[in-house]
Amino acid sequence: MKKLLVVLCLIGSFSFTHAQTVPSPEQFLGYKVGTHFTRHYQVLNYFAAVAAARPDMIKLQQYGATNEGRPLMVAFIATPEHLKNLESIRLNNLRLAGLAKDKMAPVTDGTPAIVWFSYNVHGNEPASSEASMLMLYALVEPNNTQTAAYLKNTVVVIDPCINPDGRDRYVNWFNNAVGTNYNADPSAREHMEPWPQGRSNHYNFDLNRDWAWQTQVETQQRMQLYNAWLPQVHVDYHEQGYNEPYYFAPAAEPYHDVITPWQRDFQTLIGKNNARYFDANGWLFFTKERFDLLYPSYGDTYPIYNGGIGMTFEQGGIRAGLGIRTSDGDTLTLVDRAQHHFTTGISTLEVASKNADKLITEYKKFFDNNRNAVGSDYKTYVLTAADAGKLQGVADLLQRNGIEFGTVNTTSFKGYNYFTGKEETYSGEGFQLAITAYQSKSKLLKVLFEPKTYISDSATYDITAWSIPYAYGVKAYGVKERLDIAAYVPLAAATAVSTEYGLLLPYKSLNAAKALSYLLQHHVKVRFNEKPFTYNGKNYDRGTLIVLKTSNVPNWKEITNQACSQYNIQADAIATGMVDAGTDFGSPDIKFVKAPKVALLTGNEVSPYAAGEIWNFFDQSLHYPITQIMADNLGNALANYDVIIMPDGYYGSFDDKNIATQLRSFLQRGGKIIALEGGVQQLAGMDMGITLKKSDDDTSSLTAADAMQKKYANRERDDLPNAIPGAIFKAVLDNTHPLAFGYPDFYYTLKQDGKLYDYLKGGWNVGVLPAAGYVSGFVGSKLKPTIQDGLVIGATEYGNGNIVFFADDIIFRMFWENGKLLLSNAVFLVGMR
Numbered sequence: 001m002k003k004l005l006v007v008l009c010l011i012g013s014f015s016f017t018h019a020q021t022v023p024s025p026e027q028f029l030g031y032k033v034g035t036h037f038t039r040h041y042q043v044l045n046y047f048a049a050v051a052a053a054r055p056d057m058i059k060l061q062q063y064g065a066t067n068e069g070r071p072l073m074v075a076f077i078a079t080p081e082h083l084k085n086l087e088s089i090r091l092n093n094l095r096l097a098g099l100a101k102d103k104m105a106p107v108t109d110g111t112p113a114i115v116w117f118s119y120n121v122h123g124n125e126p127a128s129s130e131a132s133m134l135m136l137y138a139l140v141e142p143n144n145t146q147t148a149a150y151l152k153n154t155v156v157v158i159d160p161c162i163n164p165d166g167r168d169r170y171v172n173w174f175n176n177a178v179g180t181n182y183n184a185d186p187s188a189r190e191h192m193e194p195w196p197q198g199r200s201n202h203y204n205f206d207l208n209r210d211w212a213w214q215t216q217v218e219t220q221q222r223m224q225l226y227n228a229w230l231p232q233v234h235v236d237y238h239e240q241g242y243n244e245p246y247y248f249a250p251a252a253e254p255y256h257d258v259i260t261p262w263q264r265d266f267q268t269l270i271g272k273n274n275a276r277y278f279d280a281n282g283w284l285f286f287t288k289e290r291f292d293l294l295y296p297s298y299g300d301t302y303p304i305y306n307g308g309i310g311m312t313f314e315q316g317g318i319r320a321g322l323g324i325r326t327s328d329g330d331t332l333t334l335v336d337r338a339q340h341h342f343t344t345g346i347s348t349l350e351v352a353s354k355n356a357d358k359l360i361t362e363y364k365k366f367f368d369n370n371r372n373a374v375g376s377d378y379k380t381y382v383l384t385a386a387d388a389g390k391l392q393g394v395a396d397l398l399q400r401n402g403i404e405f406g407t408v409n410t411t412s413f414k415g416y417n418y419f420t421g422k423e424e425t426y427s428g429e430g431f432q433l434a435i436t437a438y439q440s441k442s443k444l445l446k447v448l449f450e451p452k453t454y455i456s457d458s459a460t461y462d463i464t465a466w467s468i469p470y471a472y473g474v475k476a477y478g479v480k481e482r483l484d485i486a487a488y489v490p491l492a493a494a495t496a497v498s499t500e501y502g503l504l505l506p507y508k509s510l511n512a513a514k515a516l517s518y519l520l521q522h523h524v525k526v527r528f529n530e531k532p533f534t535y536n537g538k539n540y541d542r543g544t545l546i547v548l549k550t551s552n553v554p555n556w557k558e559i560t561n562q563a564c565s566q567y568n569i570q571a572d573a574i575a576t577g578m579v580d581a582g583t584d585f586g587s588p589d590i591k592f593v594k595a596p597k598v599a600l601l602t603g604n605e606v607s608p609y610a611a612g613e614i615w616n617f618f619d620q621s622l623h624y625p626i627t628q629i630m631a632d633n634l635g636n637a638l639a640n641y642d643v644i645i646m647p648d649g650y651y652g653s654f655d656d657k658n659i660a661t662q663l664r665s666f667l668q669r670g671g672k673i674i675a676l677e678g679g680v681q682q683l684a685g686m687d688m689g690i691t692l693k694k695s696d697d698d699t700s701s702l703t704a705a706d707a708m709q710k711k712y713a714n715r716e717r718d719d720l721p722n723a724i725p726g727a728i729f730k731a732v733l734d735n736t737h738p739l740a741f742g743y744p745d746f747y748y749t750l751k752q753d754g755k756l757y758d759y760l761k762g763g764w765n766v767g768v769l770p771a772a773g774y775v776s777g778f779v780g781s782k783l784k785p786t787i788q789d790g791l792v793i794g795a796t797e798y799g800n801g802n803i804v805f806f807a808d809d810i811i812f813r814m815f816w817e818n819g820k821l822l823l824s825n826a827v828f829l830v831g832m833r
Helices: 002-017 023-027 039-054 080-084 086-096 127-140 145-151 164-177 217-226 261-281 303-304 334-354 356-371 389-398 442-447 468-472 510-521 556-566 606-620 631-636 656-667 676-686 712-718 817-828
Strands: 057-067 073-076 112-117 156-161 234-239 250-254 309-318 323-325 329-333 380-385 416-417 422-425 432-434 475-479 502-507 526-530 531-536 538-540 545-549 573-574 590-593 600-603 625-629 641-645 674-678 728-734 746-749 764-769 774-775 791-798 801-806
Touching: 002 356, 023 039, 039 057, 039 164, 057 217, 057 656, 073 217, 080 086, 080 380, 080 676, 086 356, 112 356, 127 145, 127 156, 127 309, 127 334, 145 334, 145 556, 145 625, 156 217, 156 334, 164 323, 234 323, 261 309, 261 334, 261 356, 303 309, 303 442, 309 334, 323 422, 323 531, 329 334, 334 356, 334 432, 334 625, 356 600, 356 656, 380 389, 389 432, 389 510, 442 468, 468 746, 502 556, 510 526, 510 545, 510 556, 510 606, 510 801, 510 817, 600 606, 600 631, 625 631, 631 656, 656 674, 656 712, 656 791, 656 801, 674 676, 674 817, 676 801, 746 764, 746 791, 746 817
Parallel strands: 112 156, 112 234, 234 309, 600 625, 600 641, 641 674, 674 801
Antiparallel strands: 057 073, 073 156, 323 329, 380 432, 380 475, 416 422, 416 475, 502 545, 502 573, 526 545, 526 590, 531 538, 728 746, 728 764, 728 774, 764 791, 791 801
16 A cells, blocks of 8 residues: 555645646656566556646546555546546446436437556556556647547546556566566576466456456456446457467457447457558557457456447567567567557547447447347346355345346246256245346346357357356246346344354355354364254254354354354254254264365466465455465475365376375375366376276277368367367266265366266265266367266275365356355365264
8 A cells, every 4th residue: 555655645746846747658767668667556656647747637546456455546538528527427328328326318419438448457468557658648648639539539447457466476577587688588587487477366366257257356346446437448458479469359259149230340440440550550460360259257248248349459478578589580579569559549549439429329229228138038037045145145246247136026937947957937945036137237147147158159268158057056047027026135144042052053055164164263163964963843954063062162152153143144052962853963973173274285386277266265255274385395294284285287296206105195194185177187197096087089990081181271170079168067966975065966067178087986976977967068079978977076085084076176266156165065074083
């Protein structure tokens, strides 16, 4: 926050001494943009200086702060007349979308289009933050008649850096690695950024995949502001490999089918105008390749599904530093990269300004159609769960995205049951949440809830299935008729329970695991049951948490009530250790939960995204301590931990026999290894009782004619039969095993590869894929038949210890909510004696 104070001080000083004198970036920084990397606080200071010089045209707004405390800020740039009416313009824009709370009719004539530029979402793609300063200066420099004309029809919003933590991580490292002059040799150290690199945020998350899910604090704060404006045009700035030229719209197929003809046409308008500028300068570019418009959580697709024109612009430049020699012998500099981004920004603003009336008209039409549910296959979605905590997760997601929801009073309807894949009569499970398609966010709702994604082209850039009922594990019905929606009534707060013997906490959702984490950290002794029991006429499922006065801390009851209040779990009092049916609380079948010391493997051999998800989950959701350990230093740390988590990675150092011996000794003395994705594959090669299921890829019987069917020109398409960019499968669960406590007898897993494991003979096959497990998303024709009859979730004893493994990423990007309890169970419940 100290950096923010610097910004505010500069605003004050410039307002007195430099009014109406707009400093150029070079004048303010002391160097030409692109000849040095500008740290985040310097970028903000420049914005503050320009805002102080032109308070009639610029309004700065801090909308939040990063995990590391760096300010998140936007600048609104407009003509003096528009700036005076900025709030009125915002409200009118929301009226156009049907989202303003007042009932005033929207104004369309002369309404300025909102153009929003988002820079530097990936920290080590830093050219765009440099370009943001060029853009700001061009918009307010008094002699720039071109941009002055554009601003007559537009209001511009600039977010100079979405990811300040990642940017400064990269810039600070680069400034440390570079000499007096940059070295253009690609093999120079300054082009070899170390793990985890600056692309991601503090928790190693890719913020460009988080727009819809909003799992990260930067996204949550930004989207609150974004949804308060909902611009007509949004550009997301990136960099790609340094040997690539510039990419801009129109995007590649697949386009989602909710994208309107106008949204497609405007992408082409932008592309043609960009091409005009690039051609005049002799700059190379490409369009209609690689970057599609399907996955809903990007900086281009999310704005499109919210009525705007969303676009990704990609400049070649990753690893380029201040300058790098490309494969064709040229030197690509940061000066070049910033200039290219600046040019596409000016070009986009030009097209938006010239087409402002059409942008406004089509924007209003988009939302008018939404409120009439035009194009919606289902007019109502109804979700139901036995535990209100699972519905609350969905309610929170809907609220963050501005999607209205409530409840329905009738149960006499039929709908598509997401869990069975059939049209069935509604069957409630206790709690309920309903969403109508007759609302402003109807298209976004459809995309997030569609049970099967329509894909016009299977060569996609990201996952192809994400439906909320599967990701959250919540039973849902898609109803083709419009049902009346009543106000949503949140679950009543849990009430404190008075008892002198003990408490029972139901274990049905992630909230129960969070409560368990809370109790263990406050040294409360907790037990759980492995078999169902009945007490005082009420049935309790496996995994019920049992907190007894016996041998517990003095304030056990107060702490337990605090945990239940914080996570809204209604506990039940017990007065005796004898149950009506099942095992009594003193039975050997009642297990004691030990508070484990947990280590997470990180470093060069581990995917930073995979490690970041788990770190973020423990730190921000589960609130349980976890220690990050470099994978190649594991041997020195094993003695200090009870649980080792192996995220996705390529564990080359584990091929060392000494590491394998140390891991076996760790397991023999009672340790636990939890492996995911590539971590499982590594264990499968270490004689740990896990084997990878083999597929038949023998090509020895191919004829010459067969071999010639494979053409180099078709190489990308030829790979599609074996591709699976991300599809949903339904696994069968053994929910009598502690790993699956709190679940029904199935689980929806997101598969991003075809890896399955052989069934365990000496362990527990907790999650298996049956022959009919496919649910949604693209899977190649050759690969699809092989993803069956194999193991995706397993647990096995090894000596006195345990190995738990997940073939897939069960908390993918932290939005795959339904897998989080599995990971919690693996840490706390598996292997308890």
